[in-house]
Amino acid sequence: MTTDTLTVPRTAVEPRTRTVRWLALAGAAYAVLQAAGDLTIGPFPEGTTSPAALVRYYADNHARVAMGGHLLELSAIFLALFGIAVFARLRTSGGGGLLAVTALAGSAMAALAEGAGGATYSLLGGIGANRALDPVALQAMHANAAEFGTGTGMIVLLLAVFVASSTTHAVPQWLGWPAVVIAVAALPVFPVGFLASMVFLLWCLVAGVTLAVRR
Secondary structure: OHHHHHHHHHHHHHHHHHHHHHHOOHHHHHHHHHHHHHHHHOOOOOOOOOHHHHHHHHHHHHHHHHHHHHHHHHHHHHHHHHHHHHHHHHHHOOOOHHHHHHHHHHHHHHHHHHHHHHHHHHHHHHHOOOOOOOHHHHHHHHHHHHOOOOHHHHHHHHHHHHHHHHHOOOOOHHHHHHHHHHHHHOOOOOOOHHHHHHHHHHHHHHHHHHHHHOO
């Protein structure tokens, strides 16, 4: 009876722990879908592109922009799931409730930004070729899409992971140091924000696989 009492909680907890651990692979899925969305859209005009040039661009590429936008929207779901995996890992590995909630909040902010950005691309792809749309209005919407990014949420998530790697065993330190470098590079005061967002995708791919296979 004593053996059964001790064994049942253990067998009940292990599958949940394993599920949370493999949920981290959502980070790798996010990175892959982001890359697929960007490649599908292809070279994207800058926000300062003239209305006439944008009319021609969307007439030729609206289908690709819409499809890429849908992939980016889907990626946002996996970024949110990755945040949940990081939250659960920090909460159960001595990371502390505040640190875990900070990581969850950062990933939620980043996922919302990615979802909104993807939705904007999808909308542009859907209406960009509509000749009844005012070219000036198209330019305004296009400029909004051209400047979208993960921004503050990405920085908050990365800083939380860095602190966790320095103070707990929940995240290896070799993942924490690149996280803080990317977070600092993504600050608005530095002109390398786009590059930082690209490196963030690589970091999510590596972090997702690492946290999934590492107990």
